[in-house]
Amino acid sequence: MKGVLLVNLGSPDSTDPKDVKKYLEEFLMDERVIDMPLWLRTFIVKGIILNTRPKKSAAAYQKIWWEEGSPLIVLSERLQNKVDALTSVPVALAMRYGNPSIHSGLEALKNEGVDEVLLIPLYPQFAMATTETILVLAEEIRQKHFPEMQFTNVPAFYNHPDYIRVLAESIQENLQDKDWEHVLFSYHGVPERHIKKSDITKSHCKIDGQCCQTASPAHQFCYRHQCYETTRQVAEYLELKEGSYTTSFQSRLGIDPWLQPFTDKTINSFPEKGIKKLAVITPAFVSDCLETLEEIGMEARHEFKENGGEEFHLVPCLNDDEAWIKVLSRWIDEWAHNTVTA
Known part of the structure; x- marks a missing residue:
């Protein structure tokens, strides 16, 4: 059975500096974000950045935080729900950093009987620190926890x-x-x-x-x-x-x-x-x-x-714009029914 995993960047669980610090550590310790030797990355992130940045970042998040939570998470959930309602296959949501995790997204699809997954990194342009890190982590998780699953990746759609x-x-x-x-x-x-x-x-x-x-x-x-x-x-x-x-x-x-x-x-x-x-x-x-x-x-x-x-x-991002929802849903259904090559 086929299913889809939409993957976005992620967000802290709250604006509490402790949650922001946890999120920043996961994000900045990614070797594709700060691509330096582990010892140097650890020194920079844990020795310097995490001692100064969390409070400042927490204050920035507080300025934009919605009653429902992080704007990025809320908007991504709206996107997922609307796409899921329009497509013929299950659609789950995950974040590269923070929650919901890629593991939990794949677990949700597995529980629906999915063994063939279309991964859609929600980035129009390819970059090491965005698309590549999603695909690498997803493959590591697949091999360790979901070896029965097969992945297809949507390529960068910057010029689609x-x-x-x-x-x-x-x-x-x-x-x-x-x-x-x-x-x-x-x-x-x-x-x-x-x-x-x-x-x-x-x-x-x-x-x-x-x-x-x-x-x-x-x-x-x-x-x-x-x-x-x-x-x-x-x-x-x-x-x-x-x-x-x-x-x-x-x-x-x-x-x-x-x-x-x-x-x-x-x-x-x-x-x-x-x-x-x-x-x-x-x-x-x-x-x-x-x-x-x-x-x-x-x-x-x-x-x-x-x-x-x-x-x-x-100008707002596409977010859950109806035209964007229809495009994404059509791409998914075309893949699900093998009418195009994803």
């Missing part, structure tokens, strides 16, 4: 026509009554070394402004290329004029080079360039979370206006 359409139309709908002069596509940041480590050709990715526009097998796993391609295709769909939109990367940790331009610096520079009315899109996420709601919706908005900006419009 269905995804581009629903994303673009969602942007269009959310901005139709808004006054804006420029659109910023802000993606989650990753270290430059992650891009090079994911290069299956071992030679193509140079992050030099040309490699992402030059055809290569490396693009199948190149987060930077996939982000720029999502921007390009959405801009083309919306008929945005050249110069009226920008791609940037938010969030960074440590002193190693991360993908640029940085979102915060980009946003803060707009007012002095005469851009006073800004729309921001976050296409690396399908569900709103701390990075979209607090980092962009609160902190970036405040900085933009402090620097002379006038209007700041954050």
Whole structure:
């Protein structure tokens, strides 16, 4: 019997600093998030970050926390419930970090008689620290606890026509009554070394402004290329004029080079360039979370206006948008009935 496991990033169980610390430890000790030798990763995470970051992060989570719980978890549950109601196979939900776990998601599917699972990492673009870590952990859990199961993985859908359409139309709908002069596509940041480590050709990715526009097998796993391609295709769909939109990367940790331009610096520079009315899109996420709601919706908005900006419009993620639900449900049913290759 076939079934589906939707997997998102995850969230602390509460805004209590102890729960936030537990979540951050699981997240930051992942060797695909901080890809350093274990001893060094342990020193950085447990010796430094976990002694300072949890209280600050807990305060940030408190700003966005809903009565029902973590926005990311609540929105992911809504997505799961709506997709499950539309599809012909069972659909379970899991988080890479925190709860519900991937193990519990697979256990739920097993209890329904499922032995063939479609894994859907809820990330449009492939990255070591997102898609890859989900697939690796899921396979480890399968081998140890569910050897009878078979997995099929949905590839990155950053350029899938269905995804581009629903994303673009969602942007269009959310901005139709808004006054804006420029659109910023802000993606989650990753270290430059992650891009090079994911290069299956071992030679193509140079992050030099040309490699992402030059055809290569490396693009199948190149987060930077996939982000720029999502921007390009959405801009083309919306008929945005050249110069009226920008791609940037938010969030960074440590002193190693991360993908640029940085979102915060980009946003803060707009007012002095005469851009006073800004729309921001976050296409690396399908569900709103701390990075979209607090980092962009609160902190970036405040900085933009402090620097002379006038209007700041954050476009929500796809979340449980009906068009997105229908697309995801159709992908699942096509796989379930073998009408396409997932």
